[in-house]
Amino acid sequence: MARGGYGGPMKFDGFETLAIHAGQEPEAGTGAVVVPIYQTSTYAQDGVGGLRQGYEYSRTGNPTRAALEECLAALEQGTRGLAFASGMAAEDTLMRTVLSPGDHVVIPGDAYGGTFRLVSKVVERWGVSWDAVDQSDAEAVRAAMRPETRMVLTETPTNPLLNITDLEAVAQIAHEGGALHVVDNTFASPYLQQPLTSGADVVVHSTTKYVGGHSDVVGGALVVADAELGERLAFHQNTMGATPGAFDSWLTLRGAKTLGVRMDRHSANAEKVVQALEGHPSVRKVFYPGLESHPGHKVAERQMRSFGGMVSFAVHGGEKAALELCERTKVFILGESLGGVESLIEHPGRMTHASTAGSALEVPSDLVRLSVGIESADDLIADLTGALEG
Secondary structure (H helix, E strand, O other): OEEOOOOOOEEOOOHHHHHHHOOOOOOOOOOOOOOOOOOOOEOOOOOOOOOEOOEOEOOOOOHHHHHHHHHHHHHOOOOEEEEEOOHHHHHHHHHHHHOOOOOEEEEEOOOOHHHHHHHHHHHHHHOOEEEEEOOOOHHHHHHHOOOOEEEEEEEOOOOOOOOOOOHHHHHHHHHHOOOEEEEEOOOOHHHHOOHHHHOOOEEEEOOOOOOOOOOOOOOEEEEEOOHHHHHHHHHHHHHHOOOOOHHHHHHHHHHHHOHHHHHHHHHHHHHHHHHHHHOOOOEEEEEOOOOOOOOOHHHHHHHOOOOOOEEEEEEOOHHHHHHHHHHHOOOOEEOOOOOOOOOEEEOOOOOOOHHHOOOOOOOOOOEEEEEOOOOOHHHHHHHHHHHHOO
């Protein structure tokens, strides 16, 4: 990336610098150092078809959204970023762009409930078939490939069991089969890993989560490696219209500025929480890729900067004990979503992954998922251990 000033462009590549400056030049008219909120639906034109700086209507393009899209592309080291009204809108637009009736998709064996619902209840109705496989085993992905496979959709870490996929290995398998490799990078964020640098074709984000980071805006994004695919997606983004408004784009861009420092704290807190959970007699099993006992630990160590702020664990006493625990915490707020500065607790089987009930993707009923925030780690641990002890 380059930024003007002091006699010429300046190169900068550090993540934190890109988060603050990529796509965010001081505003030309006033010198405002923060991108303005262009709260407008339409733009005056210099004659019929004479667009000012390319803008005509804010579904098609908006300067605040454009700044966010450029920033996200830089953070993921992609050629183009596209912002959407939600992560599911981004995923839906991608699938409608690249899939046709008769195609086949491979998804994770413990995919996010919203992705499972989209594929099984919507995409399947278009005549697209799918298989869900444990992508922590690259050979399982290879075995699931068909001549008609056009997309391998990966989550790593997965939601909610925090399984790890070898991105380079699965990208190679997808490409050998003529399929796109798409990675939902929501849990890791572009700070912890950048799948495009490992061979992925498209990255998907719910920017509601870590990128926005403050539980005050809903959004989604696609970032692509190939410019031509970016053009096709931009056409569908405009045509289908699931774009964010200027204020939502501004909030997300503001959140992205602090992504690096927040992820450092999320990860550090999560590691301390995991240590406390590991030794607790009420906890049956902890799922966290930072544990050396985690089967994906070595892969995560290689392809991630650190292990993130998401933790899942199973409790003794089954579903009843898990539900009671979720209702007893005081600092951990009972709620869906993740990635905000505040800590959240939820029961995936009854909440975020209820759509998988009765399917092969059904999650364990004794599972609890944490989104570890940036509060004092001592307070988080005291809250959890107190709730576990009743």
